[in-house]
Amino acid sequence: MNRLSSAVRKIDVRVSRRLAAVGLAAALVSGIVTAQAAEGDPNRGGRHFKACLACHSIAPGEHMTGPSLAGVWQRQAGTAQKFSRYSEALKRSGAVWNETTLDAWLRDPAAFAPGNFMKIPGIADAGARSDVIAYLKVISEGSARSPKPASQRSALAAFPDLRKAGPAASVAAIRHCRDTYWVTTASGEVIPYWEFNLRFKTDSSARGPARGKPVMVGAASMGDRAQVVFSDPAEISTFIRRSC
Ligand code: HEC
Known part of the structure; x- marks a missing residue:
């Protein structure tokens, strides 16, 4: 009886050791699995x-300095429709965007595709990266889970719609004399700018100015500098009159 009970105890000990080992292994495995599947938080990612x-909008087709990131998930790198500023470096990377490729790209864009045009240092924090990646996945799915309110989907909406510029911003004439541009607005104001402080830009999009109707934007608080936006570069030199 004594021998039997001690034998049983031995078996018990062995079994429980094995169970403990199995338990440990299970814990390790589940630990590894959780680490691998550690999904980022899309809400934090949105922030x-x-x-x-x-540089990026998540509204479909809305390209800025960088391409729209709508539908970026599982898309081949460098293939957003109608984005015309991709580098050869990114296009040639052959990457398809998923957790792994996005993690490498966002950690160090210059190392991922040397010579690419996304000139940011990258996100060093792994947690922040996985949050942003989770966010990109959610907005690509376009699901109701999207944490971003509809009003914020368009980053371009923050820019003025130049077609709707009022007379104070519409430019009727620009005269250049020595080192000065004299800008006449449609409301009749005549404003001098030191030539180095007036910038000329173009916006050929549907939000840009109408042909021949440039618009002044970003007049700074000091009033010493501004930008005039044309619909087409060919308009610039014909619009500006040289006269003193
Ligand atoms: C200063 C502007 C700028 C900022 C800020 C920026 N990007 Fe970009 N991004 C770009 C440009 C430009 C490209 C295209 C790069 C190329 O073709 O070499 C790009 C490309 C991408 C692509 C590849 C898209 C495709 O169609 O293949 C992803 C994904 C991306 N950016 C994500 C991000 C995320 C996420 C952030 C914020 C952490 C970010 N970018 C911040 C300019 C920017």
Whole structure:
């Protein structure tokens, strides 16, 4: 009886050791699995994404400095329709955007595709990266889970619609004399700018000015500098009259 009970105890000990080992292994495995599947938080990712909004919209087809990131998930790198500023470096990377490729790209864009045009240092924090990646996945799915309110989907909406510029911003004439541009607005104001402080830009999009109707934007608080936006570069030199 004694021998039997001690034998049983031995078996018990062995079994429980094995169980313990199995338990440990299970814990390790589940630990590894959780680490691998550690999904980022799309809501936090949406907040991190503010750093990207200067260059990226998540509205479909809305391209800025960078391509729209709508539908970026599982898309081949460098293939957003109608985005005309991709680098050869990114196009040649052959990457398809998923957790792994996005993690490498966002950690160090210059290392991922040397010579690419996304000139940001990258996101060093792995947690922040996985949050942003989770966000990109959610907005690509276009699901109701999208954490971003509809009003913020268009980053371009923050820019003025130049077609709707009022007379104070519409430019009727520009005269250049020595080192000065004299800008006449449609409301009749005549404003001098030191030639180095007036910039000329074009916006050929549907939000840009109408042909021959340039618009003044971004007149700074000091009033010493501004930008005149034309619909087409060919208009610039014909519009500006040289006269003193
Ligand atoms: C200063 C502007 C700028 C900022 C800020 C920026 N990007 Fe970009 N991004 C670009 C440009 C430009 C490209 C195209 C690069 C190329 O073709 O070499 C690009 C490309 C991408 C692509 C590849 C898209 C495709 O169609 O293949 C992804 C994904 C991306 N950016 C994500 C991000 C995220 C996420 C952030 C914020 C953490 C961010 N970017 C911040 C300018 C920017």
